[in-house]
Amino acid sequence: MLFKAKVLLIGIILTLVITLLLSLLYVRELENGGSVQLKEQVPILKSNKLGIVIPFRERFDELLEFIPHIHSFLENQNVLHEIFVINQVDQYRFNRGSLINAGFKEIISSYNTIDYIAMHDVDLLPLNPALDYHYPPSGHVNHISAPHLHPRYHYASFVGGILLITKEDFMQMNGLSNNYWGWGLEDDEFYLRLKEAKIGIHRPGNLTTGTLNTFRHNHDRAIRKRDMTKCYNQREVTRKRDRHTGLHNVNYVLKKKHELLIDGVSSIVLNINLKCNKTLTPWCLCSEYSVKNTKNLKKE
Numbered sequence: 001m002l003f004k005a006k007v008l009l010i011g012i013i014l015t016l017v018i019t020l021l022l023s024l025l026y027v028r029e030l031e032n033g034g035s036v037q038l039k040e041q042v043p044i045l046k047s048n049k050l051g052i053v054i055p056f057r058e059r060f061d062e063l064l065e066f067i068p069h070i071h072s073f074l075e076n077q078n079v080l081h082e083i084f085v086i087n088q089v090d091q092y093r094f095n096r097g098s099l100i101n102a103g104f105k106e107i108i109s110s111y112n113t114i115d116y117i118a119m120h121d122v123d124l125l126p127l128n129p130a131l132d133y134h135y136p137p138s139g140h141v142n143h144i145s146a147p148h149l150h151p152r153y154h155y156a157s158f159v160g161g162i163l164l165i166t167k168e169d170f171m172q173m174n175g176l177s178n179n180y181w182g183w184g185l186e187d188d189e190f191y192l193r194l195k196e197a198k199i200g201i202h203r204p205g206n207l208t209t210g211t212l213n214t215f216r217h218n219h220d221r222a223i224r225k226r227d228m229t230k231c232y233n234q235r236e237v238t239r240k241r242d243r244h245t246g247l248h249n250v251n252y253v254l255k256k257k258h259e260l261l262i263d264g265v266s267s268i269v270l271n272i273n274l275k276c277n278k279t280l281t282p283w284c285l286c287s288e289y290s291v292k293n294t295k296n297l298k299k300e
């Protein structure tokens with residue numbers, strides 16, 4: 001009986017000692033060879049990829065300058081990017097908001113490597129290398145063409161020109177309103193969406209350049225007359241926050257995709273045919289309005 005107890009005791013002690021030795025060995029293993037294993041498990045930090053989204057129509061000469069310029073500008077900053085020209089091919093007035101919405105939808109469905117976009121005017125060329133096109137700070141959009149830098153627009157709530165936004169934030173805000181046919185104001189409505197979504201606006205600071213030399217505004221107002229016409233009740237409707245239209249109900253058909261190579265820089269052209277519901281936004285064509293009014297005048 002006593003002998004059996006001794007054997008049992010020795011057995012227990014041996015087991016404990018062996019367990020201790022093994023666990024010590026295991027710790028060694030972790031300290032030496034184990035670290036290699038750990039390194040393999042740390043994911044390699046992937047750079048975010050930017051989609052340059054250019055709402056576009058009939059400005060080929062400006063595009064010829066813009067594409068090579070933005071490409072080398074972003075290469076110098078090591079910003080991974082792809083350039084998308086959203087080309088409006090229907091007969092309606094220019095609709096910047098809907099073009100960006102349509103372009104975004106196409107990017108999401110066919111180019112899912114894009115993490116954030118720049119809504120980018122084709123006639124605004126960044127000159128100062130300190131303008132940072134990397135992924136925006138968390139909870140913010142990055143308004144590159146800030147009021148204190150833009151050649152022309154200096155009001156505090158201005159968010160037009162060049163705006164960087166993450167894919168997630170753009171979706172959360174339901175994109176831009178689709179009601180803005182003709183030139184202007186869609187960016188001011190977008191400002192209201194940003195405010196409501198509590199998304200902050202980051203703007204470049206500490207630049208040594210100002211309104212005259214931060215950008216080149218490649219726009220000749222004499223040649224490129226802006227479509228400022230307002231018809232039907234457009235003026236009234238487009239002054240308000242639009243809670244009905246946006247990314248989720250932009251109505252368009254993708255007619256064609258082209259790959260465009262300019263000076264060795266490739267871009268993707270999406271030909272977009274926008275649809276207009278004339279009950280909702282009769283001002284997508286003002287020419288019909290003036291014809292109608294002329295007729296009325298003749299009757300009188």
Ligand SMILES: *[C@@H]1O[C@H](CO)[C@@H](O)[C@H](O)[C@H]1NC(C)=O
Pocket residue numbers: 203204205206
């Ligand atoms: C500008 O520079 C100051 C001082 O170096 C720094 O504290 C501040 O964060 C900078 N601002 C921006 C927007 O980079």
Ligand SMILES: *[C@@H]1O[C@H](CO)[C@@H](O)[C@H](O)[C@H]1NC(C)=O
Pocket residue numbers: 277278279280
């Ligand atoms: C246009 O909008 C009106 C009002 O919302 C709606 O009743 C109608 O069905 C729409 N028409 C088309 C073709 O979608």
